[in-house]
Amino acid sequence: MTVRTSENAIDEIVASCNGDLRGAVKALLLINEHLEAELVQLYATAAYNGLAERNNNVLH
Template identity: 70%
Template structure:
């Protein structure tokens, strides 16, 4: 992401919170928590799938 696009994104986020910087930070933290939870689910699914793949190859 370029500096200009980062600045634009920041301006848009703050504007969506009516100029409230604290509200913008809170919104970003909530989005970050959601993304971290999604990543954890993906890692869990990948680990589960990998375990099943190894078991399938060992049986055949």
């Protein structure tokens, strides 16, 4: 698998929004919000299962 450079990734994101930079930023913000919500769920699950209390670095 070839690792894409940041520049290539940025170009692809902007292209997927038909060159609309504002749309690309909005899409990235929405994706970031979704990922943050997933992290909150993962941390809540880890805390519920006692992983956080055992000083376990499972999520780090």
